[in-house]
Amino acid sequence: MRTISATGLDHHVLGIGINAQPDSETRVDLPGPREQRDRVRAAIINSSWLWPDGAVRLERDHADGELGSSADLALAIAVLIATGQAVAWPELADTLILGELGPDGSVRACRGVYPAVKAAKAAGLSRVIVPDENIAEAQLVSGIGIVGAGPSLHWVNSWLASATAADDVDDAGEPDPIGLLLVTADAETGDVTVESLGAGPVPGSPPSDRTDGIGVGRISVSTADLAEIPAHVLRAISLAAAGGHHMILTHEAPAGFAGDVAALLVGLLPPLSATVREEVMDLWSLAGALEPNLSAVIDGDSEMVAVLPNLLLDRLYGQPDHPARPGYMPLAHHGVLHLYDTAAIQGFALDVVAQTMSRRSVMAMSHSPYGRYPAEFQLLATTAACPKSHTPCTCRPEARVLHTQHIHDKLGAHAAINIAATEPAASFDPEAVPTAEKVATARIRAARRWGASQGAAYTNHTVPADMLRSVSDEGFAYGIHNDLAGLAAAGVLSDRHVELVQRLMWTIADYDGITAPGDVQLTQALALHLHTPKPH
Ligand SMILES: [Zn+2]
Incomplete structure (x- = not known):
């Protein structure tokens, strides 16, 4: 599980380690600020998953920089994996995950996507999952796969399950093609399909109005x-x-x-x-x-x-x-x-x-x-x-x-x-x-x-x-x-x-x-x- 930490303009890829200790006292430790833990918890509960009642500790693999709201999505997925509610797709080690979570489990646009994607590329990662609204900004960095997170935490979780299943069928050791992965869901059945489109223009969101002032x-x-x-x-x-x-x-x-x-x-x-x-x-x-x-x-x-x-x-x-x-x-x-x-x-x-x-x-x-x-x-x-x-x-x-x-x-x-x-x-x-x-x-x-x-x-x-x-x-x-x-x-x-x-x-x-x-x-x-x- 990888996300980003930052000090000023310095951005670092941060590994999130999962330490589940079901026998110890009841505690869920997240490395970010307090309000981040609250957002992640609300998103998980309101998406009808269980917030763990045993101890789960997420650990940073280095101490540089602080976590921003863009780390919400990665932390939520880590909690879901720690509690067996999500599958640990092997490629996650090669994937940076960015996205802020709303209390209803929606994935929201986040700030700092451009420097974060540059850091992911510099660290040699293959792909970045970003909020859909940030796809165009992420694509300013070439040579790394950009995946739209879709509307919600649910969506991302289904996508991980689907990607893991696809890997099991194919050769699990094969790296994914670099480029845009288009994620679509069947409105009737809810089945999620993933297509690689290669590098190219994305159906990103239209630019909004200029910021005031x-x-x-x-x-x-x-x-x-x-x-x-x-x-x-x-x-x-x-x-x-x-x-x-x-x-x-x-x-x-x-x-x-x-x-x-x-x-x-x-x-x-x-x-x-x-x-x-x-x-x-x-x-x-x-x-x-x-x-x-x-x-x-x-x-x-x-x-x-x-x-x-x-x-x-x-x-x-x-x-x-x-x-x-x-x-x-x-x-x-x-x-x-x-x-x-x-x-x-x-x-x-x-x-x-x-x-x-x-x-x-x-x-x-x-x-x-x-x-x-x-x-x-x-x-x-x-x-x-x-x-x-x-x-x-x-x-x-x-x-x-x-x-x-x-x-x-x-x-x-x-x-x-x-x-x-x-x-x-x-x-x-x-x-x-x-x-x-x-x-x-x-x-x-x-x-x-x-x-x-x-x-x-x-x-x-x-x-x-x-x-x-x-x-x-x-x-x-x-x-x-x-x-x-x-x-x-x-x-x-x-x-x-x-x-x-x-x-x-x-x-x-x-x-x-x-x-x-x-x-x-x-x-x-x-x-x-x-x-x-x-x-x-
Ligand atoms: Zn005067």
């Missing part, structure tokens, strides 16, 4: 919407994409404006590398959000995770569950985390965002042993400058400053770009519209300068501060260091802000094809960085 992939922005974005904001978006910089934007525009800026930014980001895409798919799978967004993720697009202001902290971080459910920050890994109407987000939530930007990962909210989920996102924090979202704004200047002050207090030390869009776009210049090609060229220039770490090229945002300093010492035009030192001495810039301005100067130079950042890049970087909340 999050979306994946590229969203095109119409020319009419682009024309609403002032030229200096278009420029800031291109630089944010080229350098990977976090960005704060206050604006006077109607609500759709911020969404257009976010869509434009995410559309400029380069496609995810194969390694990163795997991580992103694992995270989305663990959130139960991979399948609804399959097509975009397979294309390797960066995600955009839009966070609405009335968020609860656990949605940002992740929810304590088995396995821990990744929240918006890990889901935005290598994509854009768009805080929409940031002024309405409470200070402690912004603290959590700021902390995560420093650590680039979050704790997987779960029981011990703790894992971590990666969360290297690019922040876009937008907010209306007017506390009452009036157009035109008639608020007192102090009220406007107060409205956005806490954003700058909490996030200002992370955002290289900090601008306001207070004036409507003057005239539309198609030449000013940023392109993914220009962004890619700028990123290549940065990668040539900084190199890479663990297979990922540094951006001007991710390059370590000491490398940034030493290369800038050599690379900046003559006199620029004195100018920066002067700004620091005058109290205009703290050390942290000097660093952010340096990073941004490199991005401006890379984007414009300049080799050594100088006066022009310093002036532009300061204008993009030194936003202070303005009255009208």
Whole structure:
């Protein structure tokens, strides 16, 4: 009997050993959390099987990782085998079983199927039994047989009996053909038949609607919407994409404006590398959000995770569950985390965002042993400058400053770009519209300068501060260091802000094809960085 255990993104195939001791005291030991035992017990009893009154102990064959709800089905089958209510199909040793159980014995979709099936393949198993709703997600992993579990625990048990009987007739030593096994039952007689279809498309469930509040992939922005974005904001978006910089934007525009800026930014980001895409798919799978967004993720697009202001902290971080459910920050890994109407987000939530930007990962909210989920996102924090979202704004200047002050207090030390869009776009210049090609060229220039770490090229945002300093010492035009030192001495810039301005100067130079950042890049970087909340 094999299922999965996990710590953060690390998934391990876990063997479940059956230790039935009918003579000892009454006890049924299951290795998972308490509520899992309750689910398994209810599913067995409500499927008209007997819950053992003697001792049955299920034992894990290693201690790594914790069991999630996806282990329900395997544990239930193990209990049934231990009590002689199910047959121990010899091939179970070569089969990973995944599925959550409802109290009525139904098999439910579970989270984390994609990383679990990858782990099964890596462990050399021949097949995986998954809930029918997860078949399409499981099939993202090629070279391993995928079996739909059918609607219920009853169904799986009948299937095991049928497979065992078929093995007895055939040569029991023959391995099953790898590929999809189609399980069908005769509606009249209830007889179950198993057919091997080989690898190929499955009649999986149609993708459901996108999960609330999050979306994946590229969203095109119409020319009419682009024309609403002032030229200096278009420029800031291109630089944010080229350098990977976090960005704060206050604006006077109607609500759709911020969404257009976010869509434009995410559309400029380069496609995810194969390694990163795997991580992103694992995270989305663990959130139960991979399948609804399959097509975009397979294309390797960066995600955009839009966070609405009335968020609860656990949605940002992740929810304590088995396995821990990744929240918006890990889901935005290598994509854009768009805080929409940031002024309405409470200070402690912004603290959590700021902390995560420093650590680039979050704790997987779960029981011990703790894992971590990666969360290297690019922040876009937008907010209306007017506390009452009036157009035109008639608020007192102090009220406007107060409205956005806490954003700058909490996030200002992370955002290289900090601008306001207070004036409507003057005239539309198609030449000013940023392109993914220009962004890619700028990123290549940065990668040539900084190199890479663990297979990922540094951006001007991710390059370590000491490398940034030493290369800038050599690379900046003559006199620029004195100018920066002067700004620091005058109290205009703290050390942290000097660093952010340096990073941004490199991005401006890379984007414009300049080799050594100088006066022009310093002036532009300061204008993009030194936003202070303005009255009208
Ligand atoms: Zn106002």
